[in-house]
Amino acid sequence: MHEWALAEAIISAVSDVAEREKLREVNSVVVVIGELQQVDRNILRFAIEQLKQGKLAGAKFIIRTERAVFTCRACGYKWPFRGTNLPEEVREIIHFIPETSHAYVRCPACGSPDFDLSGGRGVWIASVRGEG
Amino acid sequence: MHEWALAEAIISAVSDVAEREKLREVNSVVVVIGELQQVDRNILRFAIEQLKQGKLAGAKFIIRTERAVFTCRACGYKWPFRGTNLPEEVREIIHFIPETSHAYVRCPACGSPDFDLSGGRGVWIASVRGEG
Amino acid sequence: MSGKGGVGKSLIATTMALLLARDKFRVGLFDVDFTSPTTHVVLNAGGLKPIEEKGIVPPEVYGLKYMSLAFYLGGRALPLRGQELTNILLETLAYTIWGKLDALIVDMPPGISDLMLDMLKYVRRAEYLIVTTPSKMAFETVRKLIMLLKDLGAPVLGVIENMRFSDTEHIKREVETLGERYLGGIGYDMRLEESLGRLDNLLNTRFAAEVGAILRKIVYLKT
Amino acid sequence: MSGKGGVGKSLIATTMALLLARDKFRVGLFDVDFTSPTTHVVLNAGGLKPIEEKGIVPPEVYGLKYMSLAFYLGGRALPLRGQELTNILLETLAYTIWGKLDALIVDMPPGISDLMLDMLKYVRRAEYLIVTTPSKMAFETVRKLIMLLKDLGAPVLGVIENMRFSDTEHIKREVETLGERYLGGIGYDMRLEESLGRLDNLLNTRFAAEVGAILRKIVYLKT
Numbered sequence: 169m170h171e172w173a174l175a176e177a178i179i180s181a182v183s184d185v186a187e188r189e190k191l192r193e194v195n196s197v198v199v200v201i202g203e204l205q206q207v208d209r210n211i212l213r214f215a216i217e218q219l220k221q222g223k224l225a226g227a228k229f230i231i232r233t234e235r236a237v238f239t240c241r242a243c244g245y246k247w248p249f250r251g252t253n254l255p256e257e258v259r260e261i262i263h264f265i266p267e268t269s270h271a272y273v274r275c276p277a278c279g280s281p282d283f284d285l286s287g288g289r290g291v292w293i294a295s296v297r298g299e300g
Numbered sequence: 301m302h303e304w305a306l307a308e309a310i311i312s313a314v315s316d317v318a319e320r321e322k323l324r325e326v327n328s329v330v331v332v333i334g335e336l337q338q339v340d341r342n343i344l345r346f347a348i349e350q351l352k353q354g355k356l357a358g359a360k361f362i363i364r365t366e367r368a369v370f371t372c373r374a375c376g377y378k379w380p381f382r383g384t385n386l387p388e389e390v391r392e393i394i395h396f397i398p399e400t401s402h403a404y405v406r407c408p409a410c411g412s413p414d415f416d417l418s419g420g421r422g423v424w425i426a427s428v429r430g431e432g
Numbered sequence: 433m434s435g436k437g438g439v440g441k442s443l444i445a446t447t448m449a450l451l452l453a454r455d456k457f458r459v460g461l462f463d464v465d466f467t468s469p470t471t472h473v474v475l476n477a478g479g480l481k482p483i484e485e486k487g488i489v490p491p492e493v494y495g496l497k498y499m500s501l502a503f504y505l506g507g508r509a510l511p512l513r514g515q516e517l518t519n520i521l522l523e524t525l526a527y528t529i530w531g532k533l534d535a536l537i538v539d540m541p542p543g544i545s546d547l548m549l550d551m552l553k554y555v556r557r558a559e560y561l562i563v564t565t566p567s568k569m570a571f572e573t574v575r576k577l578i579m580l581l582k583d584l585g586a587p588v589l590g591v592i593e594n595m596r597f598s599d600t601e602h603i604k605r606e607v608e609t610l611g612e613r614y615l616g617g618i619g620y621d622m623r624l625e626e627s628l629g630r631l632d633n634l635l636n637t638r639f640a641a642e643v644g645a646i647l648r649k650i651v652y653l654k655t
Numbered sequence: 656m657s658g659k660g661g662v663g664k665s666l667i668a669t670t671m672a673l674l675l676a677r678d679k680f681r682v683g684l685f686d687v688d689f690t691s692p693t694t695h696v697v698l699n700a701g702g703l704k705p706i707e708e709k710g711i712v713p714p715e716v717y718g719l720k721y722m723s724l725a726f727y728l729g730g731r732a733l734p735l736r737g738q739e740l741t742n743i744l745l746e747t748l749a750y751t752i753w754g755k756l757d758a759l760i761v762d763m764p765p766g767i768s769d770l771m772l773d774m775l776k777y778v779r780r781a782e783y784l785i786v787t788t789p790s791k792m793a794f795e796t797v798r799k800l801i802m803l804l805k806d807l808g809a810p811v812l813g814v815i816e817n818m819r820f821s822d823t824e825h826i827k828r829e830v831e832t833l834g835e836r837y838l839g840g841i842g843y844d845m846r847l848e849e850s851l852g853r854l855d856n857l858l859n860t861r862f863a864a865e866v867g868a869i870l871r872k873i874v875y876l877k878t
């Protein structure tokens with residue numbers, strides 16, 4: 169991902185919200201990033217700090233992660249991507265093309281390769297707080 | 301479908317509801333049948349009339365049909381199965397295995413064979429009315 | 433099954449079913465390659481119609497009970513998405529009245545996708561017969577499929593090497609290295625094409641004789 | 656594409672891409688047979704790794720830009736349901752940086768299913784090259800596919816008849832009856848197998864010469 173472009177997009181979206189909600193000042197913003205989304209959180213945080221200004225200058229940006237979850241289609245068992253014991257190289261591949269997990273992951277309960285991987289993708293703004 | 305077995309199942313399900321809801325007498329029952337479900341409505345009606353007894357003896361059975369609808373995955377257009385101009389033989393095949401419609405039907409708006417066929421399957425009891 | 437297309441799955445499945453039926457076994461053949469069925473070409477049975485009566489009664493061809501979507505398509509293509517393949521499999525499994533059978537032979541599509549996952553999920557008693565050719569391009573996929581089925585603990589009957597042109601042993605060695613049974617080779621048979629759709633001719637080809645030898649081995653192993 | 660497996664789609668697609676690259680065209684090859692990719696066997700390129708940098712930069716093989724899931728699977732099987740095939744297609748189309756190309760050759764899986772429907776839906780500029788063999792069993796499916804594509808108004812470049820053993824004209828006649836262009840035949844080439852993975856050898860086979868003749872015809876028709 170292009171963290172600087174992403175930071176710009178976040179700042180601009182938050183400014184729009186502040187405008188719409190007629191906020192004088194923004195206090196805090198929660199940004200959620202799917203854990204499979206390839207974003208360097210440190211670069212993103214740094215870029216946001218550099219870019220924020222005007223009504224947003226004093227806002228605290230909180231970056232949360234949405235977890236990705238596997239759900240077995242054969243037995244219904246659910247388990248977190250995070251908890252899966254995979255080599256770093258494989259995690260990167262799955263970050264990149266999540267469906268490749270079907271080559272590497274099996275349901276811990278029944279051994280099936282037939283599961284859904286849901287959540288963990290996309291970037292969005294969950295909340296904007298401030299003074300009106 | 302085995303209309304007599306289906307009638308028995310409907311009567312028994314309605315009796316259970318009457319029991320649970322503590323009804324002295326059942327006045328009317330609405331049964332919904334998907335239009336793709338292969339049920340001879342006349343045989344079913346006849347079978348129900350023959351089998352109903354006890355609390356159900358005086359109940360009026362109303363049989364409704366749930367329509368099947370196509371939704372195009374390419375352009376989003378929706379249209380009813382009912383309205384499709386198909387030879388009787390093909391309608392029977394689609395009744396039997398609804399997915400075979402992909403060989404015979406095209407989206408009227410964009411010509412695509414890539415559509416969903418939803419609704420129109422299954423049999424269920426929509427309501428039971430009576431005196432408690 | 434194979435994972436790979438064009439290795440002879442359909443022809444071998446159909447020939448095995450015919451040979452079993454000739455030997456008076458009660459056998460069914462179910463073409464599950466819903467978007468591209470071909471067994472009706474071998475059986476010359478595309479024009480048959482199953483009887484519908486409290487379910488689908490599969491027509492008999494040469495003594496075997498036969499079910500294919502080709503009956504319903506009048507030569508048309510049937511483009512289907514994965515979920516629809518699953519729906520059809522479950523519907524046809526539920527409605528088809530096979531009766532008592534000694535064996536139901538299921539002809540699978542290529543690919544490692546919905547129908548294979550559904551067989552693993554829903555048809556727990558299935559046993560898998562794998563077909564490859566001597567070519568690297570076929571065995572690339574077949575190797576992966578074997579590894580997957582072993583990994584999942586699915587019962588593999590063994591591997592057939594079809595369309596052999598020469599006497600190489602590399603596939604046999606590869607199969608045995610993977611810990612599976614090499615059931616035998618079948619030569620490329622130039623006379624096969626003209627026998628498609630003519631069952632008496634087909635059962636007299638060298639191909640059918642070689643399929644028969646492998647079939648006896650499988651039946652022997654299972655009894 | 657073909658609908659049918661094992662007719663030579665992957666080998667023809669790869670050979671065409673190599674021939675175009677040798678003639679200095681800017682060409683990409685994308686293996687979309689996600690559950691059973693094979694073009695890396697022809698190119699001997701399974702061990703390559705694409706560079707990831709604001710997207711996937713496909714590695715170059717013999718002058719062509721090449722993308723396959725085989726890069727990511729370390730020889731493992733990748734069982735996938737239809738919706739997942741669609742997801743991968745859209746993700747890889749979005750992330751792969753092909754740059755300026757004269758042609759992107761897409762190697763399709765067999766079957767008339769999710770990926771074919773997705774190509775029709777999302778890749779509107781695609782043109783379809785169809786491969787069959789002389790066999791009734793292959794042409795059964797290919798006929799249906801041609802009829803479907805015509806019905807949908809999809810642009811068909813023509814039909815190639817691969818793995819010919821004799822000089823029959825029945826496929827040519829069938830194709831022309833369907834109103835499509837018969838682009839030519841390719842003989843069964845016994846030396847092909849040993850050339851898989853050896854690009855210089857491959858481009859010197861009779862097979863490659865015949866693919867080249869058909870390719871020139873296609874390029875000529877398009878200009």
Ligand SMILES: Nc1ncnc2c1ncn2[C@@H]1O[C@H](COP(=O)(O)OP(=O)(O)O)[C@@H](O)[C@H]1O
Nearest residue numbers: 437438439440441442443595619620621790792
């Ligand atoms: N042993 C063989 N000798 C000659 N041709 C064969 C042989 N086995 C299969 N074929 C031919 O190969 C093609 C593919 O066979 P098919 O059974 O359709 O494969 P699959 O079901 O694996 O796609 C068909 O044209 C078939 O007639």
Ligand SMILES: Nc1ncnc2c1ncn2[C@@H]1O[C@H](COP(=O)(O)OP(=O)(O)O)[C@@H](O)[C@H]1O
Nearest residue numbers: 567569660661662663664665666818842843844
């Ligand atoms: N003209 C030919 N002569 C000999 N073998 C061929 C020829 N074309 C294809 N093959 C072989 O046939 C098999 C199937 O080819 P492949 O390209 O994998 O088909 P598909 O992609 O349609 O499944 C491979 O083993 C390939 O090497």
Ligand SMILES: [Mg+2]
Nearest residue numbers: 441442465470
């Ligand atoms: Mg087949």
Ligand SMILES: [Mg+2]
Nearest residue numbers: 463469500501
């Ligand atoms: Mg079928």
Ligand SMILES: [Mg+2]
Nearest residue numbers: 664665688693
């Ligand atoms: Mg291929």
Ligand SMILES: [Mg+2]
Nearest residue numbers: 686692723724
């Ligand atoms: Mg691939």
Ligand code: NI
Nearest residue numbers: 169170171206
């Ligand atoms: Ni980045």
Ligand code: NI
Nearest residue numbers: 301302303486
């Ligand atoms: Ni009935």
Ligand SMILES: [Zn+2]
Nearest residue numbers: 240243275278
């Ligand atoms: Zn499970």
Ligand SMILES: [Zn+2]
Nearest residue numbers: 372375407410
């Ligand atoms: Zn449409």
